[in-house]
Structure formats: structure tokens, C-alpha cells
Amino acid sequence: MKKVRAAVITGKRANMAKRKRPVAAVKEEIISQTYHTFPDAAEVVLLRSQLLSWYDKDKRELPWRTLAITEQDLNIRTYAVWVSEIMLQQTQVATVISYYNKWIKRWPTVQDLAAATLEEVNQMWAGLGYYSRGKRLHEGARKVVSELNGEMPQSVDGLLKQLPGVGRYTAGAIGSIALGQVTGAVDGNVIRVLCRLRAIGAESSSPAVTEALWDIANSVVDPNRPGDFNQAMMELGARICTPKAPLCSQCPVQSHCRSYQKANYAKEQSTKKLLGKTRKGSPPDIEDCVDSEACLLCPSEPWDSELGVMNFPRKPAKKPPRVERTLTGLVLRHRADGQDEYLLTQRPSKGLLAGLWQFPSILEVGISEVEHKRALCTEICRILGTGFSEDPQFVGEVVHIFSHIHQTYVVYSVCLKARGSANHCETVQWLSRSALQEAAVSTGVKKILKLYDSVDKSDHQTTNAAKRKKSVPTKNKNSCAARGDSKQLSLTSFFKNIKEEN
The missing domain is CATH 1.10.340.30 (Hypothetical protein; domain 2)
Known part of the structure; x- marks a missing residue:
């Protein structure tokens, strides 16, 4: 029963x-x-x-x-x-x-x-x-x-x-x-x-x-x-x-x-x-x-x-966030005063991040770098109203979590040599670094810029280190490299050089 x-x-x-x-x-x-x-x-x-x-x-x-x-x-x-x-x-x-x-x-x-x-x-x-x-x-x-x-x-x-x-x-x-x-x-x-x-x-x-x-x-x-x-x-x-x-x-x-x-x-x-002190059948001590x-x-x-x-409380099971991958082009050009300007477009007035400014972006097309570059170049050309010959370079990926979207930005950068302007449009603008920092941009855009800065700084340091390594003379004037002689020294000559250096 x-x-x-x-x-x-x-x-x-x-x-x-x-x-x-x-x-x-x-x-x-x-x-x-x-x-x-x-x-x-x-x-x-x-x-x-x-x-x-x-x-x-x-x-x-x-x-x-x-x-x-x-x-x-x-x-x-x-x-x-x-x-x-x-x-x-x-x-x-x-x-x-x-x-x-x-x-x-x-x-x-x-x-x-x-x-x-x-x-x-x-x-x-x-x-x-x-x-x-x-x-x-x-x-x-x-x-x-x-x-x-x-x-x-x-x-x-x-x-x-x-x-x-x-x-x-x-x-x-x-x-x-x-x-x-x-x-x-x-x-x-x-x-x-x-x-x-x-x-x-x-x-x-x-x-x-x-x-x-x-x-x-x-x-x-x-x-x-x-x-x-x-x-x-x-x-x-x-x-x-x-x-x-x-x-x-x-x-x-x-x-x-x-x-x-x-x-x-x-x-x-x-x-x-x-x-071992429990008693079977004992009534509960609390109200129910x-x-x-x-x-x-x-x-x-x-x-x-x-x-x-x-x-307490019991919450309903959350729906897993939607997974999205977005191709993002960080497009910059050099001003006459030596500063860089960045190309930004404005998002639609409704929907996610409505009205905010972002780098040129489209949903991921294909999986290869060639497909990514082709799609991004097409989008950037559309925004600029003209073509360009520079090849976008892969920067890295940035993950940003919204309440309902797991977003990954696949970032490429391209520095334009020509100082051509974008189409005359209220939803497109070039901004200096200082203006970009004050503009209505999302946290995702700031993360992308931070990634670009870190990669650019790393590349710059690597280049300088390579130059320094190339320019620094070898301290041991009797070494093979210093004399341009690839012939191996005898043991007697080797110990003689060591003694002279000391």
C-alpha cells in the first residue's frame, strides 16, 4: 500500500x-x-x-x-x-x-x-x-x-x-x-x-x-x-x-x-x-x-x-553557454607624428554589446590560417572601401566569458603602410591609443589589445636580443671563433690559453 x-x-x-x-x-x-x-x-x-x-x-x-x-x-x-x-x-x-x-x-x-x-x-x-x-x-x-x-x-x-x-x-x-x-x-x-x-x-x-x-x-x-x-x-x-x-x-x-x-x-x-548512542524509533527533535x-x-x-x-535553495540546472569563435583583425596605421591609430567599427544598436566599438570582427570561417586571413581581409576591405597588400599576422587567441556565451577571439594584426582612410561612415573610425582607452569599448577589446601589446613587446625584445648577441665580440681572443680558425687546438695550446687568461 x-x-x-x-x-x-x-x-x-x-x-x-x-x-x-x-x-x-x-x-x-x-x-x-x-x-x-x-x-x-x-x-x-x-x-x-x-x-x-x-x-x-x-x-x-x-x-x-x-x-x-x-x-x-x-x-x-x-x-x-x-x-x-x-x-x-x-x-x-x-x-x-x-x-x-x-x-x-x-x-x-x-x-x-x-x-x-x-x-x-x-x-x-x-x-x-x-x-x-x-x-x-x-x-x-x-x-x-x-x-x-x-x-x-x-x-x-x-x-x-x-x-x-x-x-x-x-x-x-x-x-x-x-x-x-x-x-x-x-x-x-x-x-x-x-x-x-x-x-x-x-x-x-x-x-x-x-x-x-x-x-x-x-x-x-x-x-x-x-x-x-x-x-x-x-x-x-x-x-x-x-x-x-x-x-x-x-x-x-x-x-x-x-x-x-x-x-x-x-x-x-x-x-x-x-x-553508538542512537535509539531506534526516537522522534525527531525538529519541526518538519x-x-x-x-x-x-x-x-x-x-x-x-x-x-x-x-x-537550500535548489537552483535549476544552468544551460551550458553557447560556444563561439570570432575572427578579429587589429588594423593599425602610423600617423605623421609617429603615433599609431586603430580601426574600430560600431556594433548594432541592439543585441550583445549594443552600440559599443570593436575591432573588425566576423564569426570564424574555416579552420586554417589561410581561410582566416582571406575572410578577415575581405571584411577589412569592405570597411576601408579599398584593398591593401599587407599580410595579416596571427597574434593569438583571447577567451572572454559572457553570461551565456563562451567567446574566443582569434586575433590577427595588420599594419597598413598607406594612410588611406576608411569609408565615411558614423560606425567606422580610426582612434589613437589614448582615445581608444577612453572610448566605449568592451572588456574583450581591452583583452585583445593587451594580448597584442604583450606579443609585440616579446617580438621586440627577441629582435633586440638577437642583435646584441650578434654584435657582442667573443671575450677569448685566442678561440677558434675569434681567429676565424675552425681547426681544433691541441691540449698543450688549450691549457696555455687558459693560463694566459687567468
């Missing part, structure tokens, strides 16, 4: 997963699983107090946090928090700080950003990655100025509907931090914290889990300090409740964590087993979900004692 019941339950769960149900039905089923929520109001009050006390004492001093506290102008404050949240998407805090400070210094208001060009925005964003974010900020600023009379939206709903690139989390974060609205904010860090606190082990991107996490976040957020509470949750996930090697002993809300209780219990049972077999939030996979709290 047990096997039959298990089969029926498994079938039901499979059918539930396949069948799309209304969000309301999903919510109703989730709410019934009190094990995965905070049904006790007193526990919620204690959780808020413990978390905010820790945050007040140990939070990192970050420029956007300081600005959100000190800036009195609501419009500027909302704009500043918006910029920080967009920059922080998929990017580490340490990387964002310098970009944020430069951005706010240059464009302190939404009007200033709206007046900038997309080229200037791309230059400022260069190296930060996920370049469409900067473009959406620029588009949003122009929309605020042209359609909203320069006033940033003053509600979560307005932020969500009126700003491009602003989703549910970003709207919640801006609304709570800048506007003081009582709303949760669920990002990757908060997902991890809540899944561990409430032992939510189902796939974290499933509709059931997503709705449950937002319900929990909205129910526990502190009504008096919603912005600080949401930032405290994020801070906890970033510094304590980390994906790997979490610092559970330093967690301010450890007493509320069901996954820690479960991990601790499993550890105790393992220790008792080693000591009353209907874990059918619960949409419980883990479908068995508990791994080695992982402990890292059993």
Missing part, C-alpha cells in the same frame, strides 16, 4: 507541475503550508529586531546608502537609488562603487543624464558588463524628462510601469529605500536567505516558490524601516548567508532558520551514531512540514548531510 500511495503522490506532483494553475490558486496552496512561512507575529517582530540591530552595527558604508540617507530632494534620491540598483544587477558591490561615484559626479540628476548622449553613457559604462543596462538608464532618464516633467515615479507601481528595465525587485528596492514604501524586495541574496530560513527546497525559479518568497518578504518587512530591512536582508545574504561556506555561527537570525536546525540535528544524529510529500515548497531531492544548509 505504501508503494501504491507513493506512486499516486508522485503522479499527482508530476501532473501539478505540468498543469498551469492560476496564481491565486498557487498562493492559496502555499499559504496553507505554515511550516514555510512566519505564522507567529511575535517571531516576526523578533526577527526584524535582530536583523536590524545587526545591520545598524555591521552594515557596509556604501555611497548609494549614504546618499539615500542624506539627500533631502526626493527626486534626486529616487534617481540615485535607481542608478545603484541597475548597476548592482549581476555585478559585485566592489566593482560598482567606483562606477557609481563617477556616474553620480558627472550626472547628479535625471535631467543631467537625459542630456547626455548614448555614446557618453557607453563610455562611462565600459567595463561594467551587461551594457544594455546603461542604455535602459539613459532611455529611462529621457522618458522621465520628456513624458513625466522630470519627476521620477513616486510609487512602486509607477516605477514598474514607467521605467524601462525596472522589474518587480528593482521597483521594490527603489520604493522601499528611496520612498519609504512598505514592500518587500526579493533578489538573489534574499531568495537564498528566505529559502534557508523557511527550508524551501523546491526549485527556486518555479512559480510556486517565487510567489511564496514574495509573500514572505512582504509579510516580514519592517513597516517603520522598510528600506533598511530590505538592505539588511541583502547584506545578510551577501556576507553571512553566502552560497558556499555560510557563516551560520555569525548569523543574527540563526534561531529562526529551519535549515540550520535541520543541519544541526543531522549533525547530532551522525555524532550519536558514531558513538506536515505534508512534505505533496508540498510544492519542500525539496524533491533527499537531504545531503554534507551540504547542510546549502541544500
